[in-house]
Amino acid sequence: MSYTIYLVEDEQNLNELLTKYLESEDWNVSSFLTGEAAREAINKPPHLWILDIMLPDTDGYTLIKEIKAASPDVPVIFISARDADIDRVLGLELGSSDYIAKPFLPRELIIRVQKLLELVYKNSDTPQQQSVTSVSSYVIHEDVREVYEEGQLINLTSKEFDLLLLFTHHQGHAFSREDILVKIWGHDYFGTDRVVDDLVRRLRKKMPDLKVETIYGFGYRMLKG
The missing domain is CATH 1.10.10.10 (Winged helix-like DNA-binding domain superfamily/Winged helix DNA-binding domain)
Known part of the structure; x- marks a missing residue:
């Protein structure tokens, strides 16, 4: 299965490096350098978000709230230079599936992504991207039969x-x-x-x-x- 991954990382060199590693696994990768750019893609959900906490225009905690409001079942991996326990706990409370502290080897990220994708989608015949549809201002979650507009359930x-x-x-x-x-x-x-x-x-x-x-x-x- 060809998974779609969104990477949000403001350090351009690291962004490009991680994108190359992820694409080497035959995954479809869209990368973003700012929170605002990533925000525009929230209503077209991927199979997985990789999200830096520290961004120039917002923070990962704000973004994950918006991501989960639109697509509650899409997994998120946080990456951050901050390795404080409180950051890990807060990330988990907000719905992240994993947390990787910088610096890390790109191969470590690949392994964690592989395991998470397998865990989330191994029993699903329909990829998450297929079961979540955007029409006009609405986000339709077919698997749970729910519709949202700007994060509000209809x-x-x-x-x-x-x-x-x-x-x-x-x-x-x-x-x-x-x-x-x-x-x-x-x-x-x-x-x-x-x-x-x-x-x-x-x-x-x-x-x-x-x-x-x-x-x-x-x-x-x-x-x-």
Whole structure:
């Protein structure tokens, strides 16, 4: 499996060195030199974050709170020149999976990353990146059936979530009301297809940034993007 890793390290030479080591394992690596640059990628979660605590514009503790709010199951490894016990404890309390004190050998980081990825994903047929989807301003966690906007949970009913997944997985596809009725309620449902209109209305109300288009006389389509 090709994992995606985000590295946040402000020391450019170390950033480039660690990136080369990580890429040598055939992992997809995106590296960031500032917290702000990393912050822009939070809603497109990787399989793993490697996060320096000391950054020029923020700190790793602030970033991990935002990361965990958007993607609570994505593991984080902290790296830091500070080796105080309180830093390790605080990192664990905030949700980090591991902590490596500088200086360290790049090979040590590789070994720890390998073990953590294996631990987190060895029983998962679907990589984390596949089960977390960003649409408009929303982050959808398919495995736990939760949706967040700016870290805030949006409470959806089971059928509202099913409809959201249907639209998300088929952006640009036009669904008739009958199509939606069968896919959400099943072939055994007896009743009017107007329940589809009501379901779409409720989803739009809870998630107004979704680009769900009404195709009059036919059904609905969620626009791409």
